[in-house]
Amino acid sequence: MNSSLTGNGRRNALVLSGLQALGGANPAVVVALGGLVGSQLAPSTEMATLPVSLFNIGLALGVLPAAFVMRQKGRRFGYVLGSLLGASGGMIAFYGIAIGSFLLFCLGTILAGLYASYVQSYRFAAADSVEGPLKPKAISWVMIGGLVAAVLATQVILHTSEIIPSLPFGGTFIAQAILALCALPLIAFLRNDPAVTHSTPAAQANASHGRPLLEIIKQPKFIVAVIAGTSSYSLMSFMMTASPLAMVGCGHSMRDSTLGIQWHILAMFGPSFFTGTLIRRFGKIAVTLSGLLLIALASVVALGGLSVEHFWISLILLGLGWNFGFIGATAMVTDCYRNEERNRVQAFNDFLVFGSVAISSFSSGQLLVTHGWDGINTWTFPIVGVVVIALMWLWFHERSQAGVAAD
Template structure:
């Protein structure tokens, strides 16, 4: 990756840092806020997180089509403005003590996340297929800022006002304004559409490729399993008599583990291949469940298991996203990326919505078992898929 590409990618990484700070705070906070706003039955406590992810899933295709028509920069501006509105609605929900309005606000913040998911693909487009993995990794590395800043801000702003956590959502609104300022000055090169030069296949044909199937499987099950544990972990820790500071500490380290490997994941993929990194990610997710079962429910047990979970997610998600870019032509990018991300976040919304209910009904250990099952499916799938496959290699040659 040359200096010119680096200069183009860095603003995207900065926007990603703002987005992921928002996301980490939302995921770590909304379950607790939902828990506080509900009555005796707390089984819907993670619903505000599920609506956030549902907003992402619902807007993934529209966001991709919007950017295809109006450009990446315009799409990023629209998405961030929606996120700003969502944060303001969440503030109103807290002052009104309304669980329903909170869910509406998080739904809109999820739409912001849908647009922001394309930061990594914008970076990959600018860097070319050879450096796509490194570009995706570099953008996702912006999440380290979110991992450090997010939990700390949540701790320091939760009691700024008489209504607990109102200050945190005000911070999220200010963060969206910063992202808007960066995007207003963002200059992205126009990626030439090859629709007139090559045939664009239907998504049903694209999705039948072994490499595409493996990419979607890795990203989807990795994200769903990670989110199921991440969203329920703070509630599980509170129920095991740990304090909010302990929960924030664990989530902070989990988020660091999610994004810190991004500095090397791209290079590892270039050296060993996406399939090998996906297998390693699945093994780490399995290790997360095993470690939690062995170590119990102390703070250290949560810390170890969620750090392993974070690194596993990084390898699964970056590996899946990189593999995806090798299995479509440039003219097919919008629908292939949208199909991938919509599948990821629809599945994650379901797993997140169920996590609070499952935690209350069957407990933390069962959630660990379900995550281990998802990791096993990915591991078996990665054994079935051997990279590079002939179809993926042929497609890469056609798209050059």
């Protein structure tokens, strides 16, 4: 079987990778600067990370409406709408900084989160463009765009944060809006949009043959995949949200903090060059399991010291763990639904994932104030332990099922 992406599948993966590069800069800017701007505008230090939390809430709340819009109007229409929301969010956040309004700044990050609810579906759009064995590779191709996003977001922050001397970080959010608008011409190059289910009577009839959602989500593999995906993303968000404030609080510079986020995001998406190959070689469960163990290792390093190196190495390991854990879990989810069921299942999965991310980012700021950086990292271990047990159970369960089928 041909293991290379060809035709429209290849085209869509490349276009979606470019869109990921632009859209991926959106959360990087909010995470790197949201807490710092929040500390300047918020009425109390406990609310400093609220803009980042509201970004994740906007993402979680936007997942189901985004899926509905793309199901009715197609993915291209949805991605255009998402880019316009992202541009609006950047400009409103800038205006909030300009007039010193914490409320308006938070509104801007919510809109940025709604934009992200469309961006996060790029991986599924790529997977839906190819046959089953190539889905992990298509997902990985899209995630490679995050490498460009990491460098792009960092350079934008470093070169625009002081471009308006009287408004620190204000210029960065204008740049964020411009990047969102730059996605519009790329969207036109997408082909064979598979998300439209209302285009013909035949498509509508086919869509009606899907199983009830409850039947799908009761599958053991789906349950474990969601647990692994939500844990990988939530733990990553939990630590990443707190890290800029923790670094600045420990006396490190904003530049060191921003570069730490850059290395983290590079680590998040860099392995995507070979994650798909690793999944085909070792299996989805093994790759997902290794991701969770790397996240635990990140906390071990973070607990080992407060130097810039400790922060950076911890953030790099955290990014690597997220890549293996989240891509592996996403690939597991794609095994659990039929073609006509994908929109509902993908939206439900992402609602659970990003809902948990919103909760984790909100609690991150509170926990940092009350228990410090060590408290943030200590929470990692029991959560990773539960997920490792669930993945091992699934591995033995599938082996036993395969043995029964062979008999």
